[in-house]
Amino acid sequence: MLPVLTSHHLNLMMSDSDRPQLILLRPTREVVMEPLSARFQLLKPWESPLPRDRFFAAHAARARALLVTGLARVDAPLLDALPALRFVITNSVGVDHIDLAECARRGVAVANAGSVYTTDVADYAVGLLVDVLRHVTASNRYVRLGLWPSRGDYPLGFKLRGKRVGIVGLGSIGSEVAKRLEAFSCFISYFSRKRKPSVTYTYFPSVCDLAVASDVLVVTCALTDETYHIIDSDVMSALGKEDGIIINVGRGPLIDEVELVKRLKYGEIAGAGLDVFEYEPIVPKEFFYMDNVVLSHHVAVLTHEAASDLVQLIMANLEAFFSDKPLLSPVSICSL
Secondary structure (H helix, E strand, C coil): CCCCCHHHHHHCCCHHHCCCCCECCCEEEEEEHHHHHHHHHEEEEHCCCCCCHHHHHHHCCCCCCCECCCCCCCCHHHHHHHHCCCEECCCCCCCCCCCCHHHHCCCCCEEEECCCCCHHHHHHHHHHHHHHHHHHHHHHHHHCCCCHHCCCCCCCCCCCCCCCCECCCHHHHHCCCCCCCCHHCCCCEEECCCCCCCHHHEECCCCCHHHHCCCCEEECCCCCCCCCCCCCCCHHHHHHHCCCCEECCCCCCHHHHHHHHHHCCCCCCEEEECCCCCCCCCCHHHHHHCCCCCECCCCCCCCCHHHHHHHHHHHHHHHHHHHCCCCCECCHHHHH
């Protein structure tokens, strides 16, 4: 009996010339590369001895789709080098690294990770907050360094229950954070571009006003020209009170990092939980010596389940593009 050939087997039997071309700007995880390799002819400039512009000129003159991983920039010079490009898909939710106006001008469609990461990032934001308040990783270090027998108990932490939490950006992630914190009987308020009539949380028209009324600020908004350094010295002063906490799972440049370091150093803010930084992967060294700061390396989005869902979404968007069907998670200038 002849074996049954699935679409996966047929794809593997296709020659490179039969497969649509897909450009990648940098290596990505194998869980993503494997299914892409089975369906598309992958153009990988980092494997070529040629400079990237010469590689594009030699191999990507007809390539219509580009996968952006990490925060690799898609700007006018890159689009100039890829004249046939008509679709950009990024593995992130934020698109601040993509010039949407330039893409729109050139007729290049853009798609992102949609809601794939929403629940994982919300979980992580709450985890960072619990950690900062209850000193989980700080007391872990304390025990591992053998300090418990000689120095006694680690200083007391603070409860999460009943805290006044202000959410900066009540989008999909911010809304999920709010739902989780309601279970801790927190008092939720928010700042957003406009009031959300579907929620009962208190709305503040400015971030400073929100900070005055909050013990904690959770930053989840998108990075745009308007939100760059949205958490500045004025907001930190308004939060202040020596017990204010800032959690950032959005983008690093949403916070004036130099100002944050200074405020934490002099005890003008009680603590911070940071998954993102202004100049990633560079992290201010002052943070390393602060037990009231919890750090992670932009991993709030990363779980095995999210990675699997992301692969499916990327493949579905690419299939939709090459089949002239509607994208599953399109991004436009108006949607920001």
